[in-house]
Amino acid sequence: MTRKETLRIFRIWTQTLLPSVISTSLYFLIFGSFIGSRIGLIGEVTYLQFIIPGLVMMSVITNAYSNVVASVFSAKFQRNIEELLVSPLTSTVILLGYVVGGVMRGVIVGFLVFLVSLYFTALPMTHPMIAITTIIGTAILFSLLGFVNAIFARKFDDIAIVPTFILTPLTYLGGLFYSIKDLPLIWQKISFFNPILYLVNSFRYGFLGISDISVSVAVISMGVLIGIMWCVALFLLHRGIGLRQ
Amino acid sequence: MLLYPKSTPLRYYTLMLENLPAIHIHQLTKTYPGGLQALKGIDLTVREGQFFALLGPNGAGKSTTISILCSLVNKTGGTVSICGHNIDTDWSKAKTCLGVVPQEFNFNIFEPCWQIVVNQAGYYGVPRDVALKRLDVLFDQLGLSDKRNEQAKNLSGGFKRRLMIARALIHEPRVLILDEPTAGVDISLRRSMWQFLQELNNGGMTIILTTHYLEEAEALCKEVAIIDHGKIVTHGNTQDLLQQLNAESFILYCTAPIDTLSALPPISGVALRQLDPLCLEADIDQNHTLTELITYLQIHGITVGRIRNKANRLEELFLKLVNHD
Structure with a gap:
């Protein structure tokens, strides 16, 4: 399954790898170089350096999610999910196969975006283990979310709703382009309910050593969410909800 | 041209010696959400090595039964065993024994043919090198060698059907289930x-196999079961079941025009009708023979040139058992 999912990523690389690299390069160029140069420093780092971890994280979230949601829904749509359902593969293996595919794509795209960012500015990495843990954990979490979305989706529109109306707003409002310390108190408090805020800040801490929230809280929350989503996805798969009649 | 398998593998003999049925279904029920009761307590046993047909009109419960065997539909009640493995408690082994060729194409149409089959082998734990060797043999036997690297979407309906058969056989199952395998095939x-x-x-x-071509079932299957309204209405040896037919209909093509049929004396056990000047239709009772009819016609100056069954015999049985009107 892992081989199949990985091959899929590279077979349609113009749809899976390229778009995020191009769009985030534009972010680097416009927000980082053109507008960022007028903003000045945020703490001790430039605005471009400040937004790079968030943009890498945005690519990871979007790609891990869309890889699994598209792969599972397309398998449901073409009915080739039946190849897995009739086989002796356990639900755990099937879920793991899809999640590994999502993590692969998320991490590969994240790495490519990071490489592109190095063209625009240098970026320190103060806590590499935190950065790696966060990026992999985030990719796992959003792969699982993509899987659950695909299970319940009945038409192609259903797999676009969550990324458009939930993921993108939460990502943009998750401290990607700004520090929540600059927000009014009420918005700071509301922002704490946004899980992406924790992921972005934890990842940023891994690079720049700065964070708006406690990194240990972020990492533990991520672990708990992964655990919950894993159980939910496994339950749905095991019961055949959305897959078997 | 088609040589697979050349000899009976050991595992088949093992199962025969164990005297385990290939499929054992007991009191199988299925009620779909919304209340449709598709299966109403089916009991069915298919012995190892059988060529078995599950027949029935549309909506009778054939595909539901097949889908439960393949784990594509959750049953409501009853037990199902495949080669002695219960699909609830020993599902992994049960699934390994089964190869499935569904009615509708269900592969990723964007993948090349070889990859579809090799991926499936991987799902069954077949090592990649072994799968590739088996792939060559199967593709050769099924005439797919030229299509090996072709994207599945470019195949014609017939080749797609063959691809699904190759995919179902790649892990060398003991039981092969085919749901309408020749539908839409020339x-x-x-x-x-x-x-x-x-x-x-x-x-x-x-x-x-399930099929709508009853000629196919009669030609291939040693045993048939007919399902209707979620219940098995008959099950047994094909030839034994055909004995249940009270009469068979034949079309007789005569060598010269007949104008005296109505003047002929009646013949016991045969109903004769004239379809056109050269053509007769005869319903022959189970206790009478075709020879008696031909002799009778010859005595009255009518020579029969050719004869054919009006309908496939299994079709007649099928209609007799499932015709409610």
Whole structure:
């Protein structure tokens, strides 16, 4: 399954790898170089350096999610999910196969975006283990979310709703382009309910050593969410909800 | 042309010696959400090595039964065993015994043919090198070698059907289930598929098929079951079941025009009708023979040139058992 999912990523690389690299390069160029140069420093780092971890994280979230949601829904749509359902593969293996595919794509795209960012500015990495843990954990979490979305989706529109109306707003409002310390108190408090805020800040801490929230809280929350989503996805798969009649 | 498998593998003999049925279904029920009761307590046993047909009109419960066997539909009640493995408690082994050729194409149309089959082998734990060797043999036997690297979406309907058969056989299952395998397939390909399936069965593989072509079932299957309204209405040896027919209908093509049929004395056990000047239709009772009819006609100056069954015999039985109007 892992081989199949990985091959899929590279077979349609113009749809899976390229778009995020191009769009985030534009972010680097416009927000980082053109507008960022007028903003000045945020703490001790430039605005471009400040937004790079968030943009890498945005690519990871979007790609891990869309890889699994598209792969599972397309398998449901073409009915080739039946190849897995009739086989002796356990639900755990099937879920793991899809999640590994999502993590692969998320991490590969994240790495490519990071490489592109190095063209625009240098970026320190103060806590590499935190950065790696966060990026992999985030990719796992959003792969699982993509899987659950695909299970319940009945038409192609259903797999676009969550990324458009939930993921993108939460990502943009998750401290990607700004520090929540600059927000009014009420918005700071509301922002704490946004899980992406924790992921972005934890990842940023891994690079720049700065964070708006406690990194240990972020990492533990991520672990708990992964655990919950894993159980939910496994339950749905095991019961055949959305897959078997 | 179709040589697989050349000999009966040991595992088939093992199962025969154990005297385990290939499929054992007990009191199987299925009620879909919304209340539709598709299966109402089915009992069915298919012995190892059988070529078995599950027949029934549309909506009778054939596909539901097949889908439960393949784990594509959750049953409501009852028990199902495949080669002695319960699908609830020993599902992994049960699934390994089964190869499935569904009615509708269900592969990723964007993948090349070889990859679809090799991926499936991986799901069954077949090592990649072994799968690639088996792939060559299967593709050769099914005439797919030229299509090996072709994207599945570019194949014609017949080749897609063959691809699904190759995929179902790649892990060398003991039981092969085919749901309408020859639907939409031209007659020449249908015949070659029959031959291929027959050879698989001769090699010891249990084959279960559902089909609307009753000629296919009569030609291939040693046992049939007819399902209607979620219940098995008959099950047994094909020839034994055909004995249940009270009469068979024949079309007789005469060598010269007949103008005296109404003047002929009646013949016991035969109902004769004239279809056109050269053509007669005869319903012959089970206790009378075709020879008696031909002799009778010859005595009265009518020579029969050719004869054919009006309908397939299994079709007549089928209609007799499921016709409620």
